[in-house]
Amino acid sequence: MNVWYVSYGSNICEERFLCYINGDIPEGSTKRERGCIDKTPPIETGKAELPYSLFFAKERSKWGEGGVAFIDQERTEDHPTFGRKYLITAEQFYDVVAQENNMHTVEIDLEKVIKEGSLSMADGWYGQIVYLGKENGYPMFTFTLNSKESQNKTTYNRPSITYLSMIIRGLKELGMGKEEVIKYLMDKNGIKEYFTEETLKAYVE
Template sequence: MRKVVVLPYQDKWKKLFEKEATKLQQIFRGELLDIHHIGSTSVQGLKAKPIIDIMPIVKDISCIDAYKDAMEALGYELKGENGIEGRRYFQKGGDQRTHHVHMYQEGSPEITRHLVFRDYLRSFPEEAKAYGDLKEKLAKQFPYQIDSYIQGKEPFVTNLEKKALAWYREEQKHKEYVWYASYGSNMNKERFLCYIQGGTPKGATRDNPGCRDQSLPVKEQSYVMKHELFFAKEAGRWQGKGVAFIDPAKNEQSHTYSYMYMITKEQFLDVVAQENSVSHVDLDIEKVIEKGNEVFRESWYGNVLYLGEADGVPIFTFTSPNELLEEELNPPSIEYVRTIMHGLKGEVGLTDDEIVSYLLETHGIKGFMSREQLIQCLGM
């Protein structure tokens, strides 16, 4: 018989989530868009049942049942929707439950509900304490009656969810949004989210701290820049090979593909700071719009450019403060090319032929890499 146990918060819960998330990423690969630690074990200081709740976000929920055997090999049992439309729910551990996986398709309102509830408890420790105390009391009152335990906390949770949603809506009213347009490796959404939520991007050696506000982008879309793309310099994290830059000067003949994320102004400045290896960036966005650009630092990406607007929201990117010299051109590493190809194909939506033809004409690749080499890179 399953016993209801509520424990004080344990630091190891975060590590257990990260370990299991890595296993799930290996199984779902191309289907997986993001993965979140949710539930009580995701809130520091909150008393909880020692069960790790994981929420993967996928492209197509209808494809998930095909992974049943792979999940069973990890010890999971598929429970279908289990009462929530559009969900795929997995349990691990039987009566000694260790993990729950709540899987949703991108765009499901359940994603916001879970994340808002978690973030509200993280932001209001007094609410988290009251919730934890209630769970501890109910666990002692109903140690072998899980249904009574759940029913006992339901009114409190319902009220908490209402307060969390009201808080979230109020927070959204005061946020200023901008578009960040990436033309390089951050076109790969999986990599870019490490700048938002923290972590080490695939193929990288440096861990990103993430943004102060780790909310996901509210909107995404492709965008064509009228600035010339080239690969240059020697990036240590990319085997000493070249990385992407754009010419700060606008050129109506140029056709550089990019992928845009609508994020808050604060998040954009945090991304700029991480890309330039500084703790923070103090930048007047309105001045950047007025002038067209602002060099805030003599570093590789210390020049913030204003590119225009989309949906009434300003578009920004960053590049080198200085005009790059011909001798600085340097072809990118295979890993870097593959990262960009992943973004061009998965996010921008180009075909394999379009990707190869596009990259072949860029400075730093043209004359350095052949069509055959780029086609090999597409094997990823």
């Protein structure tokens, strides 16, 4: 079974995402990803739009001091999140979810996710699996904070520069120009409280 994994954080940079497939250390990270059992590259990739707002939270990650990206679970048409979709096998998706949540393995009932719209399956930072609909006959999934953490949302926090730079790189890969990237990021919680357009511009150049 093939599925679309829809990313919105650092994985929108294809080179970074492939570290989860192949097993490698992403540029700017301190952790080597173990990789998927099946290291076949994505069948297809492309731009995606998620009807959920993007925010940055948590205090420290493998990218250093600072927050990382999550999406809220309240649907919104006014503040969509731009992402990148990868057509991979369901087994590869399970491996990616496990790596994101620092787990060895994970089992996900994707049919239940489709039926219920989302499903909390782990206590990790990205333990909530979200169904985004279908495209070209394949179901689309992403993940974010589990429902409990989302409802008791942690304080927004600015991302580390290494992490933010990876997201900016990914947005550019998706065809966004410098001004588009700045405009997109400046209304995000965790960015707008800590950056001005001028200071953000220095990292988009």
